[in-house]
Amino acid sequence: MTSVSTPATWLAGYIPDIPTPFDDNGALDLAAFAELCERQIRAGISAILVSETGGEASTLSPAEQESIIRTAVEVAQGRVRVIAGAGSNSTSQAIEQTQRAEAIGADAVLSVVPYYNKPMQAGIHAHFRAIAISTALPIILHDVPSRTMRELSDDTLLRLAESKHFIGLKDGSGDITRLLRLRSRLPLGFRLLSGDDATALAFIANGGDGCISIVSNVAPELCQTVFSSSRMGRPQTARYLQNRLAPLTAALTKESPAALKYALCLLGFMSPATRLPIVELADAAKGEVASAIAAIGDEDIACPVESRHGPHLHENSLAQS
Template sequence: MISSKLYASLAGCIPDLPTPFDEDGEIDDEAFARLCARQIAAGAPALVVGETAGEASTLSAAEDERLIRTAVAVSDGRVHVIAGAGSNSTGQAIELARRAEAAGADAVMSVVPYYNKPMQEGIAAHFQAIALSTGLPIILHDVPSRTVRELADDTLLRLAERRQFIGLRDGTSDVTRPLRLSGRLPDSFRLLSGDDATALAYVAAGGDGSISAVCNVTPDLCHIIHSSLKQGRMQTARYLQRRLGALQTCLGKESPAALKYALSLLGVIRPTMRLPLVELDEPSKAAVASALADMDDEELPAAADA
C-alpha cells in the first residue's frame, strides 16, 4: 500500500537536486549532503535525486545509488526521496528502479524513453515492465523537448489505472493539461509541473505543484509562491513570481550549468560539470550574477543557513 504521506508530499515546490562534482569530476558527497539538508531546512516536501538537474545521463548506476543513499541518510525519514530511474533501455530502467528500491528510495521517477522514438504502445509497455520489476511507486516524466516523443493523454490515463503510477512530472509547458485531465485521473494521482516558467499557471489550472530547478536557489521564495497560490492570494503569487523572472530565464537557457553556477555564487557547490556539458561562458555567468543581484538577501539563503 502506498503511504498517504507520500501522496501528501507530492505538492508545492519540490527541488530537482543537481549533482555536485569536485575538481576531478567525482561526486562531492559532502556538498550533496549539504544540498539535501538545505532543502529540508527550507521546508521541501520531497527531494528528487539523479534526474534532469542531477545530470542523470552522466551517472553510473553505482553513482546513482550512492546519491540515493546519501539523500536517504540525510533526510532520515523527514522527507521522501524520489530517485531518477529513467533510461531509453527498458532493461536499464528496470535495473535503476531495483537499485533505487534497495538504496531506500520512497519512489522512482521514470522518463519517457528518449532517442528510440517508441510508439505509444511501446511507451506504455516500457512503463508497465518497470512497474512489474519494483514495489516502489512510480512518477512518470513527460518532457518532449528532450525525448522527442510525448506521453499522450490516453496513454497516461491507461497507466494511471494502475495505482503504482502515482503522478506525472509534466515538462510539456502545456498549462491546459490539468484542466483537460481533471476528473479523468484517480483522485490520488498528482500532476506536477516540470517547467519553472509555467509552473504558476499550471498549478492555478489545477496542478498539485512543481518539480523545480529554481527552487534549489530560492527555496523559501518558491514555497511562499506555492502557498500563496493555494490560499487564493493570486496577486501575491504573481508578484513574487515576477521576482524570479530573470533568474528563471537564465536557468532555463542552460540547465543545469546555470543552476550550478548560481549555487556556486551562493557558496553552496562548485560549478563543475561533466562532459558533454561544460560550465557557462562569461556572458551567461554575468547574466546569472545580475539576476541574483536583483534578488533580496533574504530570498537567497546561503550554504551556512542549511
Template sequence: MTFSTHHPATWLTGYIPDLPTPFDDAGEVDLGAFRRLCERQIAAGATALVVGETTGEDSTLDHAEHTALVRVAVRASRGRAAIIAGAGSNSTSEAIELTRRAEADGADAVLSVTPYYNKPTQAGIYAHFRSIADNTRLPIILHDVPSRTVRELADDTVARLAESPQFAGLRDATGDLARPQRLRVLTGPRFRLLSGDDTAAPAFLVHGGDGCISITSNVIPEICQQLYRSCKEGDLQVARALAMRVGRLTAALSKDSTPAPLKYALSLLGLMSPRLRLPLVELADSAKPEVAAALRIVKDAECFQENVL
C-alpha cells in the same frame, strides 16, 4: 517513517527540487556538498527531493555513483522528506535495473522518463512503464518531456497507466497549461500533476496542478514554497509579485544547457562547485552577469517576502 508506506498524494506537492550533482576538483561526485544541498531543501520545507535525474546529470553517472547519491539523500532525509530517484532509460531492461537499485537503496519512489531516441509508439510506451511497474513495489512518477525525448506521453496513455495506483503522478514538461484540467478528469484527485517547467509553474498551479519538480527552487527554496502556498490559497496578488521575481531568475537559469546556470548560481551562494561533466561545460563568462544580477534581485525578494507576508 518510510514515505513509500504512505500514499504519494501526501507528499507529491509543493516545489520539489530536481537536485544537481556536485563534482569536486578531480571530477568525482562531491557527496559532502550533495548532503548539504539535501539538508538545505528539507529545512526549507521540501516534501520530496529528486536525485539523479535530468538536473543531476544522470546520463554521466555510473551505477555506483547513482547508488551513492540515493543513499546519501536517504540518510540526510531521516524520514523528513521522500526521496525520488531518477530511474529512466530508453532501454526497458535498464530502467527496470535502475528502479530495482533505487528500491534497494531506500528510495521512496522513482521518476521514470518517457523512452527517448527510440521513438516508440504509445503502445510501446505503455508496455515499457507497465514492465517497470511489474518489477518494483515503489510508486512511479511519469516524466513527460518531449523536447528531450521526441515522443510525447499522450493523455490517454497517462490515463491508462493511472488506473494502477502504483503510478502516482506525472512530471509534465510540455508547457501545456490546459493539461492539468484535462488530466484531472481522466486520472482522479490522487494522481498528482506536477509541472516540470519552472516558467509555466505558477499558471500550472492555478489551473489545478499539485506542484512543480523544479530547477529554480534549488536556489531559492523558501520563496518557491511561499509562491506555491500563495497560488493554492488564492492569494494571487502575493503570488504575482513573487512570480515576477522568481521568473527573472528562472529565465537566467534557462539561458544555457541545464544545469550549467544553476550550478553557477549555487557556486555564488557558496554551496557547490560550478563544474559539470562532458559533454556539458560550465556557463560561458558572457552569461554569468545575467545569472548574478537575477540572483541579487531575487535575494531582495526575501526582504519583500518578510515585509508583506
C-alpha cells in the same frame, strides 16, 4: 521507503531537482550534495528529486547513482521523501535502476518516456507497465517531449493511471491546457506537477499540485511561498513573487544544469564543475545569472555567510559581476 498503497499526499508544492556536485578531480562531492539536500529540508519541502535531469544522471555511473541516492536517504532520515531518477530508453536498464533505488531506500522513482528510440504509444505503455511490476515503489511518470521526441499521450497516461503503481506525472510540456483536459479524468489522488518553472504558477493556479523545479534549488523559501500563496487564495502575492523570480528562471533554464551549478557556486554551496558534454557557462551567461540573483536579494535566498567553497557573494558584489 514508500509503498504504492500509500497516498501521495507528499507529492505537492515545489520539489527541487537537485544537481550533482563534482570536486576538482571530477569525482562526486557527497558532502556538498548532502548540504544541498539539508538546505531544502530546512526550507520545508516535502520531497527531493535526485539523480535526474538536474543531477546530470546520464553521465553518472551506476555506482555513482547509488551513492547519490544513498546519501539523500541518509540525509533525509524520513523527514522528506526521496525520489530517485530511474529512467532509461532501455526497459531492462530502467528496471535495474528502479530496483537499485528500491534496495537503497528511495521512496519513489521518476521514470521518463523512453528517449531516442521514438517508441509508439503501445511501446511506451508496455515499458512503464514492465517497470511497475518489477518494484513495490510508486512511480512518477515524466513526460518531456522536447528531450524524448515522443510524448506520453493523454490516452496512454489515463491507461497507466488506472494502476495504483503510478501516482503522478511530471509534465514538462509547458502546455497548461493539458492540465485542464486531464484533471477531471484522472483518479482522485493522482498528482500533476509542472516540470517547467516558467509556467509553474499558471499550472498550480489551474489545479496543478506543484512543480518539480530547478529554481527551487536557489530560492527554496521563495518558491514555497509562491505555492502557499496560490493555495491560500492570494493570487496577487503569488504573481508578485513569481515575477521577482522570473529573471532567475530565465537565466537558469537557458543552460541548465550549468547555470544552476554556477548560481549555487555564487551562493557558496558547490563547485560549478560539470561533466562533458555539459560545459561551464560563458562569461556573458555568468553575468546574467549573477544579476538575477542580486535582483532577488540575500534575504530571500538565505545564503550561507561562508562555506567550504568560499564566502558567498553579497548583493553588491553580485551586481558588479
